[in-house]
Amino acid sequence: MRIGIDVGGTNTDAVLLDGHSVLAETKTATSGDVTSGIINAIDQLRRARPFETTSIKAVMIGTTHFINAIIEADRLCPTAAVRLGLPATASLPPLVGWPDRLIKATSGTGYLCHGGHEFDGRLISPMDRSELMRVIEDIHARGIRTVAISSVFSPVNAELEQEVASLVLEQIPGVHVSMSHEIGRMGLLERENATIINACLRELAEQVCTGLAATLREAGFTAPLYLSQNDGTLMDVDYAREYPVATFASGPTNSMRGAAFLSGLETCAVVDVGGTTSDVGILQSGFPREATAEVSVGGVRTNFRMPDVLSVGIGGGSRVRVRDDDVTVGPDSVGYRLREEAYVFGGNTLTATDLAVASGHTEVGDPSLVAQLDPSHVRAGLDRIAAEVAEIVDRMRTSPTPLPVALVGGGSILLPDELEGAAKVLRPDHFAVANAIGAAIAQIGGEVDRIFAVAPGKRDEVLDTAKQEAVDRAVAAGAEPASVEIVDVEEVPIAYLPGNATRIRVRAVGDLALRDL
Template identity: 70%
Template structure:
């Protein structure tokens, strides 16, 4: 057995699985401290289907802790950014495009030092170790507690980042150090931004991961704990402490993976309607389509693995305002206060959930409390929701080919039964907790993303080496060797670089090796 938990802005969902069979599924309100909501969810599973905690082999959690901390600019550690690039890279310093409030929140300091590589591994300049020691001394006097180190083309050759980390760790043994080649992809500024964000969250990550682990062990479960990553795969708690940014998009990713399992479709559009927002994404071969451009997180451009998701401000807690002729639904929401503020629960706020109950699409709360709503208003609000959701799905399509639509999430009763060709909107069994199911069935992955200088006649050898490295990384992360396979592969020549430069990205995925 395994337990999957997904912590959303409004609800915390949990499922107990035996293989692919759902034994129990619960939905509880997310609490302000989050961890007590997880405890309540596990208690709910036990009440619904009694189980021996010793029989649970793994617990998987998708959490919004870290993205919320960044968006709200709170609980971030004083952070320094070290870029190894001189004499190049002076014109755009680290954090140049960050919102001022986030720079202030991390007490951001930056240092430009000598180092870096060309795309083929040649040095831009040698590392200046004395320069790094002086920078570390300044960091220590400024109270820096976390350091992000970025070197030009470090995904190709990361020797300078590792050596710089050794020097800074020797001078400042108590600081946490994040290296960009372990976090982002080729692009320098976006990779640097992702690394700085990761560094700023390192202190928070340690406390949160320990809290999550304590909430699980408090229920008598001693099984390994895993957290969901942005690309639909899992990481263990030690990895989560080091790379908290890898959890940012775990919510929508879990929902899409759960939708694939529940619907039996590996290529489809998924609309996940929660309490605050609706996330629209596309599944290709059972995994979320990844964003091909830089992704903005809290106003900061990054390039780590993120699903291509379009979010719209429609959910079960969305406020409904205006008259039938010009009704508006969202983006403002009552969020986790839905059960106290919505009309059907005795509150005084008209929400999308009230509209769904009045329209006969949901049986929640007291339907008599929305009996006074004008039919024209109810109809107009439902049409507004359908139009916005349909437009979002259309914007995510990349071809005219028919694309089935799968609706999941507790608020999916807001969606119409038909949207466009091919028509039907599918709501599979257990659709309301698809996100928790996606967390529970998540796999282990490994990825390589690098620029190679391919010699004539060596293309097949280089490709095989890249694929094998991805396979090896998945196994090292905990995947069962017999199940690992390449699920995504890109090969893009870069004509403006010499030496037949080619960017190769290979992604391998396999089932979690339980009991490892």
């Protein structure tokens, strides 16, 4: 058996799974310290379906803890950004374009040094050790505790980043180091930004991961702990300490993976309706379609793996306004105060949940408190919700062929059983906790994304090399070797570079290798 937990801003959802069977599910309020909310969720699972802690083979958790810290510009540690690229790249220094609030929250300091590579691995300029020593001394004097190292085309050749990291660790014992070739993709500024974000979260990640692991141990669990990644796969808790940015989109990703599991659909649109927003994404081969362009996180452009998701301000707590028979829904929401402010709970705010109850779609709170609502206003509000969600689904399609739509999340009760433009609409069993199920059934992945020089007649050989490297990375991350398969291959010839340069991205995925306890 395994436990899946998804920690959202309002609710913490948890499920107990035995193979593909959902044995128990629960939804509790998220606590300020996160860990006590998780323990409450596990206690409720045990009451719903008693189990021994020794029978649990793994615990999987998805959390928004780290991305919230960036959005709120809070709990971030002082960070230095060291870039190897001179004499090139000087016109756009590290932290260029960052919001002032984040620069202030991280005490952000940028340094430019000689180094970097061309796309084919040739040096731009050799590393200057004396220059780096002066930079390291300044970092140490400022009391900076974490360092982000980036180098031009480091995904092709990471030697300089690794050499500088060793030098920093040698001179400043105990400092945290993040290297861009391990975090971002091609694109220097976006990869560097992703690395700086990762670096400023390292101390928080250490606290959160240590707290989660200790909490589970104190509760009697000996099973390994995993955290959900942006691409729908898992990482162990030690990896999460090093790479907290990998968790940023775990919420919508878990919901989409859970939708695939519950609906049996491998290719479809997924609408996850929460208390404040509805997130719409596309499943391809059972995994979320990834964003192809840079992704903005807290106002900073990055290029690490993130799902392609569009959001609309419609959820169970969305405020409903009626003016001269014109009904509007959202985008503002009562959020976590739904059980205090909605009509059906005795409050004074008309919400989308009140419309769903008044229409007979669901039974929540006291239906008699919305009996006086004008049926035409109720119908108009629900029609508005369905139309806006259908429009977002239509915008996410890349072909004229209608897609089936899977509805998940507790707020999906707002949506009808048919949506304009959808091939069909499914609301699977356990839809309200699809996010926790997505965490519980997640697999282990490995990815290669870099530029190769493809000689004439060598394309297949280069592809095979990239595929094997992706498989090896998945196995090293904890996947069962026999279960690993290639789920995505992308080739993009780069015409502006010489030598038949081609960007190749390969992703491999396999089942988690569960050890006997």
